[in-house]
Amino acid sequence: MQRNVDRTERDVPERATLVADNIGGIDRTEVSFERGVTVLSGRNATNRTSLLQAIMAALGSDQVSLKADADEGHAELEFGDEIYRRTLERRNGTIVTDGDPYLDDPEVADLFAFLLEANGARRAVRRGDDLREPIMRPVDTDAIQAEITQYEARKRQIDEQLAELDDLEGRLPDLEAKRTRKADEIETLREDLEAAKAELEETPIDVEQRRQDQSELETKLESLRDTRSDLERVRDRIETERESIEALEDEREEVQSELDSLSPDDETAVDQLEAEIDALREEKADLSEEISQLQSTIQFNERLLDESASFLENASGPDDRETDDDLTDQLLGDSEAVTCWTCGSSVARDQVETTIEQLRSVREERLEERSEINADLEERQETLSTINENRTEHRQTRERLDSIDAEIDRRQERLEEQTAKREELTDEIQALESEIDDLETDDYAGVLDQYKEVNQLEFELERAEREREEIEAEIAEIEERLDEREGLESRRDEVTDELTSLRTRIDRIEANAVEAFNEHMENLLETLEYGNLDRIWIDRTTREVREGRRKTERSSFDLKIVRSTDDGAAYEDTIDHLSESEREVTGLVFALAGYLVHDVYETVPFMLLDSLEAIDAERIGALIEYFEDYVPYLVVALLDEDAQAVEVDHGVVSEI
Incomplete structure (x- = not known):
């Protein structure tokens, strides 16, 4: 994969203007961006993340939050000759969106373009997950398999005609x-x-x-x-x-034999399966609702912490600016109290942070439960589908046998007449x-x-x-x-080529993702000079997994890390032993690989970066310079001191 691939030279407008109301911690703002790099520069709790969320909202993402004291919010993006609008409304404890955003389906952008702290690709790297799942999530493997089945049927038909x-x-x-x-x-x-x-x-x-x-x-x-x-x-x-x-x-004998091998399934078993499917769907819906509520609660508490910090930083009057920073640092340095604006009670900041972690843990457990229920649901649906197919086949075979009997009777009559x-x-x-x-x-x-x-x-x-x-x-x-x-023969060649393409599409996506990650990781490790970190790469292996009642072979993306000792001896390490800076860079490179492999730049020309504080300023500057080659609009939230290290031409937004 080559650098400087002119992805930023596509037909992309030169300027974008965003208007946002009540998004995150923003009351109202209007910000313009030029194509290229834009740095959102400021101290903590200055609504830089909220502005990124506002961009995400206008682009179509649902991973955004309303201002805590507002019931409605709005984001509008003027991009070229088009204006994309999105509204957010709080209903029954959840946020409901409406409007005409830039994207119809934001899934790929949420994974590989909107790289905030909670981004799924970055989190998968931090947790040491199998990285195949996020890379392949946007790929509809069921649809590909359905296409393969269709083309196989066409090829069989053509082969029969040629025979x-x-x-x-x-x-x-x-x-x-x-x-x-x-x-x-x-x-x-x-x-x-x-x-x-x-x-x-x-x-x-x-x-x-x-x-x-x-x-x-x-x-x-x-x-x-x-x-x-x-x-x-x-x-x-x-x-x-x-x-x-x-x-x-002769045909009747074959059909009769086929009919004898089929038997209509017990109606009671079908009813029981349908009841189990309904129950699992209800349980899945309940879990989805609980997960949604947990996410809303997590976002609420995160905003509570952010808004409290913002309040403390702005609590002093105009004449108290000199002592304001000292007071804020003292309060934020310890376990200061956070006041809830809904009930007025005060809670220690570390207690809120602990609660957020507990809520995230519970949410992860609920997500796993939902995944297990979904697997059970798919298994029962597959069983029911098999039963229904068997019943349909039995009925069709019975009808076919009756049709053959009737045809034999007609021909017997004609034989007697002749x-x-x-x-x-x-x-x-x-x-x-x-x-x-x-x-x-x-x-x-x-x-x-x-x-x-x-x-x-x-x-x-x-x-x-x-x-x-x-x-x-x-x-x-x-x-x-x-x-x-x-x-x-020409049609068979075309069908065969398409079958080969379909059968290898998933393999190509996986191979390209691994190649992209490994190449960019190698380039950045050389550029960023991480001490004794020799190499980080993805090793694509195969393992046996269970899908419903079947076992099948599936690829696995294993992250490999090699370090060297002071005397030059190399040894293999794990993601747990990487520094926070190294881990964050790895997560960002993984997201970039997904961005390129899935051609995200063709559907959304924005990439948003946040929560880079774990990386030192010099390396942040080098990272932004590297990413700039692949993204038309790169918007990065940075602390003031980190922003000063960005050397590439860039716009700066400091007032939100």
């Missing part, structure tokens, strides 16, 4: 040989017919008598020839019906032959035999020509079908 063409092509040589033999047979019959007619013309007989007898005989012979043709067609139909009945009976017609035609032929025999006289015997021979030759010639036409029509149809081969 059918191969069979048809294999029949062509036999059909062409048959056509040649039939042409030779027709030529022979025509020659025999011409010879028989010539012989009949040369036979000596009374011309007038011959004319009369010939007329009557030709009528009889014409009827005989037509009747024989009808009998031939009836015999063909009888043979066709018998072959169809045999094929249907058999009866065959008997009628056979009797009619025998009667005609008897009538022709009655015309025979001693003087006319030889001529009659000649007439019979001519009639028989004409009948055989007519049948041979009809059979040749059928052979030629079949050859023409096969050749027309074979013209489809090139198009089918």
Whole structure:
């Protein structure tokens, strides 16, 4: 992956203006940003994080909070020729959003662009989690699998069509040989017919008598020839019906066997499963509500701490500025009391912080419980779906069997009709032959035999020509079908390529994410010069996991760390032993990898950075310079002393 990839040179407006009311700790503010780096510079509790939340709100994130003493808030972002508005309203202890934000779905941006302290990607690194989950969270693997199934079905269909063409092509040589033999047979019959007619013309007989007898005989012979043709067609139909009945009976046997292997599931079991699914859904909904309430409570307490600090810093009058900082530092240095503006009670700051940690722990437990319930729910839904599919298949197979039985009955009736017609035609032929025999006289015997021979030759010639036409029509149809081969092969290649792409899409995303992280981590470690920290990288391995009732192989992203001792000996370390600064840099690099792998810059050209105090000022400046190459708008909240270390061209916002 190359640096300076011109991601900031895309069609992105040069300027953005934000207006916010009652977001975080902000009463009202209006701030403009130029494309590139913007530093929000100030002391603690000066609403820098609140301004970042206001940007997030206008962009579409729900991870924002209202001002504690307000019931409604508003964020508006003017970006190019468009204005994006978002409202926040407190209802029943939760925050409800409305409006027309920049993003329809903020999930990817929340993970990889809005890098505040509670950002999921940064937290995953801090906790030492499997990093595959946050990287792959935006990827709809179910949708990819559904596409794979569709393309597999298309490929099977094309393969069957191509196999059918191969069979048809294999029949062509036999059909062409048959056509040649039939042409030779027709030529022979025509020659025999011409010879028989010539012989009949040369036979000596009374011309007038011959004319009369010939007329009557030709009528009889014409009827005989037509009747024989009808009998031939009836015999063909009888043979066709018998072959169809045999094929249907074979199919019926297969379908009956398939039906016997299927059995409708017990209705009671279905009802029980549906009841369990409903109960799990209710339990999941209750947990989701509790998680939401816990998050609101956590945000409330966090704002309580921030607003209390802000109040202390601004509590002195204009003439007391010189002593204000000392007083604030004294109060903030110890376990000062925090006053709740809703009930008026005072609580020690460290007690509030402890409560926040406890609430976060409870929220994590509830999230795990919800995840387990969701797994149980998916398992039962999958079981119910399998049962319903089995029941549907049983019904469809039963209907198919009934349809085959009805078709067999219809063909049996037609077979009986054609058999009866065959008997009628056979009797009619025998009667005609008897009538022709009655015309025979001693003087006319030889001529009659000649007439019979001519009639028989004409009948055989007519049948041979009809059979040749059928052979030629079949050859023409096969050749027309074979013209489809090139198009089918082209479609199969396209489907195969798409299948390969789909099957490797997840693998490519994982590989690209690991490559991006490892490359940027290597570059930044070299730039930031972290002492004895030699290397940090992600090792992609495979492990067996349980999905519902199945076990499957899935990738795992394991963070690897190598340090060296003073004497140069290398050893492997863990994330727990990294300094806070090293851990924060690692989390930010991981988020940058996600930002690039998922092309987040194409959907939201902003990246927001906060809570960088654990990193020293010089390294913060280098980090911002590195990130600048990949982000159109980089907005960073920094303390005044850290902001002074930023050397790249940047805008500064100090009044919020």
